[in-house]
Amino acid sequence: MTAVLDERNAVRRVASVRRRGIRRGRTVGLVLAALASGLVLLELSLGSVTLPPDDVLAALFGTATPQAEYIVGEVRAPRALTGALAGAAFGLSGAIFQGLVRNPLASPDIIGITMGASAAAVVAIVVFGATGAPVSVSAFCGALGTATLIYVLAWRRGMSGYRLVLVGIAVAAVLSSVVSYLMTRAQVRDAQQALVWLTGSLTARTWTDVAPLAVAVVVLVPPAVLLASGLRPLQFGDDAATGLGVRVERHRLGLIVVAVALAAAATAAAGPVAFVAFVSAPIARALVNGNGPALVPAAFTGAVVLVGSDLVAQHVLELVGIVALPVGVVTGVLGAPYLLWLMSTTNRTGRA
Amino acid sequence: MTGDALAGQGLRLGYDGREVVRDLTVAIPRGVITAIVGPNACGKSTLLRGLARLLVPDAGRVLLDGRDIHAMPTRAVATRLGILPQHPIAPEGLTVTDLVGRGRHPHHGWLRRWGADDDRAVADAMRVTSTLDLAERPVDELSGGQRQRAWIAMALAQRTGVLLLDEPTTYLDVTHQVEVLDLLTDLNRTDGTTIVMVLHDLNLACRYADHLIALRDGEVVATGTPSDVVTRDLVADVFDLPSVVVPDPVSGTPLIVPIGRHHTEVLPGPPPTTALPVPELAEPRRESRSE
Numbered sequence: 001m002t003a004v005l006d007e008r009n010a011v012r013r014v015a016s017v018r019r020r021g022i023r024r025g026r027t028v029g030l031v032l033a034a035l036a037s038g039l040v041l042l043e044l045s046l047g048s049v050t051l052p053p054d055d056v057l058a059a060l061f062g063t064a065t066p067q068a069e070y071i072v073g074e075v076r077a078p079r080a081l082t083g084a085l086a087g088a089a090f091g092l093s094g095a096i097f098q099g100l101v102r103n104p105l106a107s108p109d110i111i112g113i114t115m116g117a118s119a120a121a122v123v124a125i126v127v128f129g130a131t132g133a134p135v136s137v138s139a140f141c142g143a144l145g146t147a148t149l150i151y152v153l154a155w156r157r158g159m160s161g162y163r164l165v166l167v168g169i170a171v172a173a174v175l176s177s178v179v180s181y182l183m184t185r186a187q188v189r190d191a192q193q194a195l196v197w198l199t200g201s202l203t204a205r206t207w208t209d210v211a212p213l214a215v216a217v218v219v220l221v222p223p224a225v226l227l228a229s230g231l232r233p234l235q236f237g238d239d240a241a242t243g244l245g246v247r248v249e250r251h252r253l254g255l256i257v258v259a260v261a262l263a264a265a266a267t268a269a270a271g272p273v274a275f276v277a278f279v280s281a282p283i284a285r286a287l288v289n290g291n292g293p294a295l296v297p298a299a300f301t302g303a304v305v306l307v308g309s310d311l312v313a314q315h316v317l318e319l320v321g322i323v324a325l326p327v328g329v330v331t332g333v334l335g336a337p338y339l340l341w342l343m344s345t346t347n348r349t350g351r352a
Numbered sequence: 353m354t355g356d357a358l359a360g361q362g363l364r365l366g367y368d369g370r371e372v373v374r375d376l377t378v379a380i381p382r383g384v385i386t387a388i389v390g391p392n393a394c395g396k397s398t399l400l401r402g403l404a405r406l407l408v409p410d411a412g413r414v415l416l417d418g419r420d421i422h423a424m425p426t427r428a429v430a431t432r433l434g435i436l437p438q439h440p441i442a443p444e445g446l447t448v449t450d451l452v453g454r455g456r457h458p459h460h461g462w463l464r465r466w467g468a469d470d471d472r473a474v475a476d477a478m479r480v481t482s483t484l485d486l487a488e489r490p491v492d493e494l495s496g497g498q499r500q501r502a503w504i505a506m507a508l509a510q511r512t513g514v515l516l517l518d519e520p521t522t523y524l525d526v527t528h529q530v531e532v533l534d535l536l537t538d539l540n541r542t543d544g545t546t547i548v549m550v551l552h553d554l555n556l557a558c559r560y561a562d563h564l565i566a567l568r569d570g571e572v573v574a575t576g577t578p579s580d581v582v583t584r585d586l587v588a589d590v591f592d593l594p595s596v597v598v599p600d601p602v603s604g605t606p607l608i609v610p611i612g613r614h615h616t617e618v619l620p621g622p623p624p625t626t627a628l629p630v631p632e633l634a635e636p637r638r639e640s641r642s643e
Contacts, residue, residue, distance in 0.1 A: 010475035010484055017449040017487045018471070102441065233457050239406050239437035244510070245430030245458035289445060 021289075025297065028287045032300035036084060039307040043080040044072050046315050074206075082205040082269050083310050083327070084303040085213045087276055089266035091302020092224060092295055094277030095284065096259035099231050099293030100252060101161030104342055107278040108143075108263035111168025112175060114272035116146020117264060118198055119175040119182075121271075125194045126186040133208065135197065136268035143264030146171060151256065200273030200328030202310050209269050216265035221299075224258045228295050231255060235293070273328045275335020276306050282338075309334065355418055357382040357514050357546040358403055358433070362412035365395070365402040372398040373570040375412070380514075380563075385540050385547045387561035389554055391591050395570040396550045397438065397518055403548065404435040404516045416514070430458030434512040438519050440503055442491035448502045449487045452477055455509030477508035481535060497528030504535065515539070517549040521556070529553070533560045554591075558582055558605040566590050582606035 044059075045051045051059070051068055058064035059072035094107040108114050120142020124130040130138065154160070154167040179198070183191055196203075230251040233241040238248050263277060283305075284297035309330040317325060358380040365373040373395040380386050380403070388396045401407040403414055405421045414421040416433055434455075442451055455477065456470045478484045481501040486494065491502055500520060507515055520536070521529040537560060539545045551557040557564060558578035566574040566581065568590045574581040583606075587595045593610055600607040 006479065007475070010479045011471050013484060013487055014449055014452075014475040014478065015471045017447065018453060018466075018474075021447070021450065099443075102443065229457075229460070233454055235441070235443045236454070237437065237439070237441045239401070239404075239435065240440045242406050242426065243404065243430065243433075243435035243437070243507075244454065245427035247426055285445070292443070292446070292450070 025288045025292075025294070028284070028297050029300060032284075032287075032297055032304060036087075036300050036303040036307065039304060039311060040080045040084050043083070043307060043311055043314075044076045046311070047071070047076060078205040078207050078210050079202045079310070080307060081210045082213060083202050083307040085210070085217050086266040086270035086273065087280075087303035087306030088299040089213070089217055089220075089262040089302070090273065090277040090306065091280035091284070092221070092299040093259040093262040093266070094279075094302070095281035095293055095295050095298035096224065096231065096255050096262075097277075098281050099235060099295075100255055100259075101164055102235060103161050103165055104278075104282055106161060106165050106168070107281070108259065109272065109275060109277050110172070111165055112150060112170075112172030113143050113147050113168070113260060113263050114267045114277075115172040115175045115179075116149075117143040117267040118272050119178045120145070121197055122179050122182050122194045125197065126182045126190050129190065131193070136209070136212070139271075140264045140268040143267055144260060146175065147256070147260040147264075196326060197271050198328075199326040200271035200331070201326035202270055203324075203326065205269070213265050213269040216261065220258050220262050220265075223254070224262070224295060227251065227255050227258065228293065231293050231295075270306070271326075271328065273306060273309075274332040275339070276302055276309075276331055279335050279338050280305055305331065305334070355382070356380055356415075357417065358548070359415045360399070360403055360409075360412065361415065363399070363402055363409050363414070364411035365398050365407055365409050367398075367407075371410075371570070373402065376570065376572060377412075378403075378565055378572060378575070380546065380548055382546050383540070383544045384562035385537065385549070385560060386563040386565060387549055387551045387557035388565045388567060389551055389557045389590075390567035390573075394567045394590075396567050398570075399565075399567065400516055400518050400548065400550050404433065405429060406435065406437075427458050430510065430512070432512050433514045433516065434507040434510040436503055436507045436515070436517045436520060438522065442499075444492055445490050446492070447487070448478070448483055448489055448491055448494070448505075449474065451491050451502055452483070452505045452509050455506040455511075458510060473509045473511055477505040480508060480539070481505040496524050497531060500524060500528070500532055501535065504532070508539070513544075514546045514548070517547070519550050519552060522552065529556060536560070554582075554587075554608050555600070558607070559600060559603045578605050582608070 041053060041056060044056045045053055049071060051071065055064055055068050056072055059068045062069065064072070097106045097108060098104055117139040121135050121139040124135045124138035150164065150168050150171050153171070154164040156163070183194060186194060230246045233244040233246045234248065234252060241248050280302040281294065281298040284294045284301040288294045288297055306327065310327040313325045313327045313330045356379040360376060360378045363373055363376045364371065376399065378399070388399060390396045398407065402409055405414065405426070408422065416424070416429060421429055452474050453470070456466070456473060459470070478487065481504055483498070483502050483505050486498060486502065491499060494502060504520070520532055524532065533556060536547050536549070540547050561578060564574070564576060564578050564581055565572060566586065573590050574586055582597060584595060584597050587593055587597065587608055595611055596609045597606050598609060599605070
């Protein structure tokens with residue numbers, strides 16, 4: 001009798017702990033989604049002509065004045081949506097990489113994938129004099145090519161996360177010198193354009209920037225969510241994951257492809273905005289209290305970080321007399337201290 | 353089911369062409385505890401990894417319930433055979449309940465969601481391993497013994513008839529070693545789970561295993577019940593170690609007392625004046641395991 005009671009209590013306890021975790025995850029996700037939407041709306045209303053929220057909503061539903069509709073629909077919405085989508089893609093990509101490799105340093109902006117995009121973009125701008133879409137296409141291909149190179153170089157009888165990080169950092173260093181070399185060789189006008197691209201900027205985005213990014217996000221998010229079920233066991237290490245029935249190499253390759261494609265698409269649209277992929281997942285994980293890789297919260301966090309930083313870059317700094325900056329400057333200022341902190345604590349405790 | 357739970361036939365196992373095990377044939381009897389013992393680098397972990405399909409054999413095959421393990425879908429294998437590797441890693445902040453819950457992974461398809469039977473399996477596993485009181489605790493904050501119990505709970509939630517463990521007692525103090533081995537014995541005795549473990553401690557292996565596989569240089573030197581196979585000669589053969597084998601005063605199983613260069617053998621009989629008497633040596637051997 002008591003045994004049966006014990007059993008029921010045990011089941012109840014387990015179920016309640018599990019439900020609490022799910023509830024927390026959902027709450028965090030909803031709050032972050034609301035925050036991201038709020039920031040997007042704010043970005044739509046702020047600018048040289050500040051529109052009140054009801055005008056913004058009216059413009060979105062097509063009932064505003066032509067002028068407001070133009071400002072919201074053609075000028076600000078592409079910028080805000082590029083920020084939100086690129087942020088989400090960076091956040092998701094970083095969360096997959098960090099979860100897979102079990103190392104907070106393993107994010108596409110640290111291990112050279114966005115650097116690959118940068119090098120290819122600079123080649124396109126400086127060597128071929130490209131502007132606009134060809135630069136984005138080149139960046140996208142550069143990211144994919146670099147990721148393939150890193151994967152091949154880091155592969156030895158399977159994939160070790162630590163090796164991936166080290167190889168990635170080395171590849172990033174090589175590519176960074178390629179970028180530097182090209183910049184010294186470039187015409188001033190090209191160099192300036194390349195530099196703005198390299199900082200990561202949402203300035204002057206149009207619907208032609210948004211459309212491919214939106215397609216990439218729509219196509220890549222479902223496989224990311226499906227593959228996430230295998231990411232959880234993969235975090236226990238290859239042996240334990242195999243023991244749980246995961247086809248380790250195949251699953252890992254799938255996740256890497258999705259994560260690389262997300263980072264490549266985001267970089268192609270917004271440039272290599274520093275540290276968004278790197279900081280989003282740890283923030284999301286801290287918010288959901290550590291249970292699992294927190295992919296969806298990480299995506300929303302990425303959107304919040306990127307759109308929020310863009311607001312700071314455009315509007316907040318103006319208040320202290322600094323002219324509008326590319327968003328990458330702000331995310332760089334946010335991310336660098338975290339990187340330093342991570343390095344120092346990692347060295348001290350030996351965890352990574 | 354009858355027959356061996358798991359069998360390796362003509363196994364050749366190694367890493368990068370470096371052969372560790374060549375042409376090895378073993379059978380793991382169903383429903384008992386098997387311990388694989390041997391000196392460092394004898395291939396015991398390699399054999400376990402091979403049996404657990406973590407390592408693809410270069411030759412030979414592994415049979416699980418009579419079927420080639422590599423011909424079965426890995427998820428299907430995972431519902432019959434659980435494995436606890438030597439150094440599993442829990443992501444930071446993961447709670448014990450979540451860890452144990454992941455043992456249910458092989459029972460879920462792409463679309464099948466968590467159900468009441470999953471909660472039941474997790475609760476059972478945690479009850480048996482006394483980890484219920486740790487339910488909300490993060491795994492990385494547990495003590496070594498608690499952590500090992502949590503990992504065993506995860507393997508149990510998988511509900512497999514066969515459980516392989518690679519040195520489940522490493523890094524544990526002696527109290528927790530006994531605790532973990534007692535827990536595994538409980539599992540075996542109550543559910544008939546077939547347990548295979550690599551153990552470093554020969555004496556604990558003799559005490560807890562029903563079946564012993566002694567390896568040396570990737571070859572099986574002896575198999576059988578500890579009482580049948582563990583002798584002074586076997587210890588000398590397998591470990592290159594002179595020793596005295598006496599009955600364990602607690603379990604009656606063989607107890608190996610190593611002889612080092614600085615300690616010479618104290619022969620049974622009239623105790624020398626300088627040494628402490630060893631009354632156990634004179635006791636008749638208890639056959640507690642024959643029941």
